Amino acid sequence: MAETTVATMAAEQLAVERAYVAMLYDRLDELRAEKSAELAAVQRSANAGNHQNRSERDAFASHYEDRLAQLNAVDHRLVFGRLDTRDGDRRYVGRIGLATQDHQRLMVDWRAREAAAFYQATAQNPMGIRRRRHLILEGRDVTALEDDVLDAQMLDEEGVLHGEGALLAALNQKRTGRMSDIVATIQAEQDRIIRAPLPGVRVVQGGPGTGKTAVALHRAAYLLYEHRERLRKAGVLIVGPSSSFMWYIERVLPALGETGVVMSSLSELFPGVTAVPERDPEAAQLKAGLDMADVIAKAVKDRQKVPDRDQVLRVESHRVTLTRRIVKRARDKARATGKPHNEARNTFVKIVLRELTEQLGDHLNSTSGNVMDRSYLAEDIRQSRDVRVALNLAWMPLSPQTLVSQLFGKRHYLESAAPHLGPAQVEALLRPLDAPFTVADVPLLDEAAELLGDLDAAGVRVRADAEREQRKATDNAERALQNMHQSLEDVGADGI
Structure with missing residues (x-):
């Protein structure tokens, strides 16, 4: 008779939860249809209005697309928990927050502060919670319930259910070959890491299989929820060791309600470059050293050259002399600006052109005996092929790819930039000029990009x-x- 009562009670509780979860999915479908209709309406007005109207239309379209992507990504196990509080409130916890059209809350986002008790409340510190209920779903249907009772007075009450445990159920799920989120089974220790304050560097470490990656991804989702306006401006980048690893984890964040995160493997981290593995362990170790930052800096300075001797340059039918003194003074002033290589080149070029223009103007005035307006000479100097070649030889605009390729492709560049390396180490780093970039090159390309600046600035x-x-x-x-x-x-x- 008692067993019949328990079974009846369980069935009743299951029916209650199934009805509520079905209502949540109905609301999710309503929101999807609403955002799809709003997006379609915006897209139909694609060519209407002035520039401001089009800009606003694009902003609305982007907003609706992002919201629709979020709603589409959270269908699997939309809701997974319920909190019963001491004051009689009942909170459902899920992947995103949901509310009715008149803003009555239906479900709390797992990252919200009101949901923290779902992960942190214990019998010793119930945080105002009497019962924590786990909802186990298959598709859109609730298949099982389990209650964690945090108030001893509830133990004898009807409607308290026990099962195999949400964590054990999650562990027994069929594997898909991709990482799943752990949002329904986050443990208190993991939750403290996920909800830690934003400032500073947070290191998550542990043995294999302890959930480091899952916790780090959930922390990213939490920070985007808690500090959205701040992080939206800066962006969030998640970097993994390989493309296969990124494929393995790529579904986790969308399932947690976040679709605006940039994810990249190390091999694709530098724009326009798809790096290959570094086959030589010694080369990889050398490139990973902190001293390589100094090597890249020296390689950049090596491209700001003072010629060995003065140069006579042709400007139409005239001659000008580009002296070592002119180049050195221009180089020193350009470096003093503190700008990256390609941007500082503009200062270098202006100073050299001004010096050569004044030199040619003084020569023409002295030979003709007349002081005339010779402002046209500046353009003649600028258009001279000899002058352009001399400027490029002294201060060539560079891309990070060119700098790094030539650094490891030409012995004299490497020996000049890294005089501390021995012959064997130089040999380990040298490679053909057309060799593909390796994963170990990516940090060096990034450092070079910082020191060189925008190539178009040159x-x-x-x-x-x-x-x-x-x-x-x-x-x-x-x-x-x-x-x-x-x-x-x-x-x-x-x-x-």
Whole structure:
């Protein structure tokens, strides 16, 4: 008779939870339909309005897309817990927060402060909680319940259920080959790490299989929830050791309600580069040393050269002399700006061009005996091929890829930048110029990017655009001449 009563009670409790969970999924589907309709309406107005209208439309579209992605990612085990408080309140805990249209709360986000007791409350420190209920779902259906009673007075009450345990049930789940979240089974010690304050560096360590990666991912999701406005501006980057590892964990954060995190393996961390494994352990160890930051810095300075001797440069029918003194003074002033290599190059170029322009102007004034306005000389100096070559040889604009490739591809660059390395170590680092970048190169590329700055700041894009425009103008002129030639021939003239 007692067994029948317990079974009946369990069935009644299960029916209550199934009805509530079904209502939560209905609300989730309503929100999906609502956001899909709003997104479709925005997309239909794609070409309407002025620039401001289009900008606002794009912002709304991005917002709806992000919200829809979040709603689509949390379907699996949407809700997993319930808290019964001493004041009679009942809180359901799930992957995201849900509310009715009139803002009545239906479910608390697992990261919210009100949900912390689900992970931290104990019989000794109940945190105002009488009962913690675990809801075990398959698909959208509640299949089992289990209660943790934190108030001894509830032990004799009806409606208290015991089962195999949420943690054990999670451990017995079928494996899929990808990491699953642990949001329903976070332990108190793990929760303290996840909810730790933002400032400072947090190190999560432990033996294999202790949940380090899962805790770190849940911490990222928590920080994005608790400090969203701050982290949205800076962004969140999750870096893993390999592409297969990133594939293994890539579903965890979306399942926790976060879809705006950038994830990358070490091999793809530097933009535009897909690195290969470093096969030589000695080379990998050398590149991992802190002294390699000094090597990269020295490699950059080695590209800011003072020529061995003075150079005579042709500027149309005239000659100017680029002295070592001019180059050294320009280099020192450019370095003194404290700007990265490519940006400081502008200062270097301006000083050299000014010196050469003044030199040529003084020469012409002295030979002609007349002091004239010779402002046009600056452009003549700038357009001189000899001058452009000399400037590039003294201070070449560089990309991180070029710097690192040549550092390990040319012995004299490596020996100059790393004089502390022995012959055997130099040999271990040298490789063909066209060799692919390795994972061990990625931190060096990043350091080089910091010291070199934006390549376009050196005027590379400006020159490329000018050359492109010149080619376009030349092509147009040639076509115009061809058309005119054909027109003249058509009327019997000799053509052009």
